[in-house]
Amino acid sequence: MFEEMLDCRNHLGLLPEDTDPQTGEMWGNFPQTYSMVGIIHSAMVLSKPWEEAF
Secondary structure, rough: OHHHHOOOOOOOOOOOOOOOOOOEEOOOOOOOOHHHHHHHHHHHHHHHHHHHHH
């Protein structure tokens, strides 16, 4: 699921506010902070051994 989310980024690695579920067209602004914090936090949790993740 994480890798699928990464595939939704544009050529600059940013995620839009919304994406058309049928076409994948990006809509709205690019709230970089919220998107990037989520990506970084998820990557950190996923990179830990299972026993340490929770």
